Amino acid sequence: MKRDIGQRSREILRLVVENYMATGEPMGSRLLSKKLDHKLSPASIRNTMADLEDAGLLYAPHTSAGRLPTESGLRLFVDGLLQMGDLTTDERSAIENRCAASGRGFQEVLTEATAMLSGLSGHAGLVVAPKADAPLRQVEFVPIAPGRALVVMVNDEGHVENRVIDLPMTMNGLTMNGSALVEAGNFLSQRLRGRTISEGREEIYAELSAQRAELDQLTSKVVEAGLAVWGGGNSGTSSGTLIVRGSSNLLDDVSAIADLERIRALMEELENTEEMLRLIDLTHGSEGVRIFIGSENTLFRRAGCSLIVAPLQNQQQRIVGAIGVVGPTRMNYARLVPMVDFTAQVVGRLLG
Numbered sequence: 001m002k003r004d005i006g007q008r009s010r011e012i013l014r015l016v017v018e019n020y021m022a023t024g025e026p027m028g029s030r031l032l033s034k035k036l037d038h039k040l041s042p043a044s045i046r047n048t049m050a051d052l053e054d055a056g057l058l059y060a061p062h063t064s065a066g067r068l069p070t071e072s073g074l075r076l077f078v079d080g081l082l083q084m085g086d087l088t089t090d091e092r093s094a095i096e097n098r099c100a101a102s103g104r105g106f107q108e109v110l111t112e113a114t115a116m117l118s119g120l121s122g123h124a125g126l127v128v129a130p131k132a133d134a135p136l137r138q139v140e141f142v143p144i145a146p147g148r149a150l151v152v153m154v155n156d157e158g159h160v161e162n163r164v165i166d167l168p169m170t171m172n173g174l175t176m177n178g179s180a181l182v183e184a185g186n187f188l189s190q191r192l193r194g195r196t197i198s199e200g201r202e203e204i205y206a207e208l209s210a211q212r213a214e215l216d217q218l219t220s221k222v223v224e225a226g227l228a229v230w231g232g233g234n235s236g237t238s239s240g241t242l243i244v245r246g247s248s249n250l251l252d253d254v255s256a257i258a259d260l261e262r263i264r265a266l267m268e269e270l271e272n273t274e275e276m277l278r279l280i281d282l283t284h285g286s287e288g289v290r291i292f293i294g295s296e297n298t299l300f301r302r303a304g305c306s307l308i309v310a311p312l313q314n315q316q317q318r319i320v321g322a323i324g325v326v327g328p329t330r331m332n333y334a335r336l337v338p339m340v341d342f343t344a345q346v347v348g349r350l351l352g
Helices: 007-023 029-034 042-054 071-081 089-099 104-120 178-193 197-209 218-230 247-253 258-271 279-282 332-351
Strands: 126-131 135-146 148-155 160-166 238-244 290-292 304-314 319-327
Touching: 007 029, 007 042, 007 071, 007 290, 089 104, 089 258, 089 332, 104 218, 104 238, 104 319, 104 332, 126 247, 126 279, 135 178, 135 218, 148 218, 160 218, 160 319, 178 197, 197 218, 238 247, 247 258, 247 332, 279 290, 279 319, 304 332
Parallel strands: none
Antiparallel strands: 126 238, 126 319, 135 148, 148 160, 290 304, 304 319
16 A cells, blocks of 8 residues: 655645544545645645545545545554654653552552553553462462362462362372372472572472482372462463453444444453453564554454553563553544553553
8 A cells, every 4th residue: 555645645634633533523625724734725635635545544434525534544644643742740640659559569550550541541441461470488288178289379479379289199009198288388389489480390390300309209299280280271260460441431432333333342352351461462572652553453353443552561671461541543642652651661660
């Protein structure tokens, strides 16, 4: 598609897009003639609009002379014509203060940031983060029934997570008892204290494989079962955190039954945690905010909405999640891009 358009075409496209963002309505040649910095005949304006339509940048929603931007037209505007705004000092202070209130943990920071983005933007705010893999403090195995035990893991922040595992009653003449569970818990606690499971897993498996651990086979089986249940693939629980706030704001832009179906499809997709975790993949390779307009966004293609998303990076510059805003394609990109970007920076600092 041809994107090398002249100055007159760029100005008309800019005005059509800005009118669409402000009103959601098509823009005709008469209104354009009043907005242009220099005078053009109605015929010249119509010819330029026809050229933009042929280039796939504008379209006529009905038989009137008014035009709306296509997704390609919006993309050209965002990439080359958008004058990015900036947050005021008060807005920056509000974001920092709301996110950084004392006593908040990981989940509370994400929840507050999402609600704050929704409130400031007037659209739906969302954040996704993979399952936290925090450094551990202690691992313990608690018997709960014959052949079953509870794995209790406490991380450095004091958060406790539990999983139930199945264990053999006997192995090579050995009978499962409480001492095997205690020994397995001590073994893992010593090797994982101050480290994440992903950091210590391979080393522990190598030690077991080389039989350097000085554990009997039954205790080794307990250790392996404890590690396996935290691998994520077979845990049976959500593999991450999804927080959405302000979904009802999406209904404000509904003007027809087709729009209502579009928003219904979007809300269904927003409820799918596993699918939404793919948002993190969209931010990889990007140092800042990314904008996905309409069908460019594979996650919300059915809904035809736009997504502004930024990576959440901790102090080690590792991507630990994504935060953003979902709304109609005519949302105010100039205002929302710096808002999402700054919020991501603040939350990233707090996550450490």
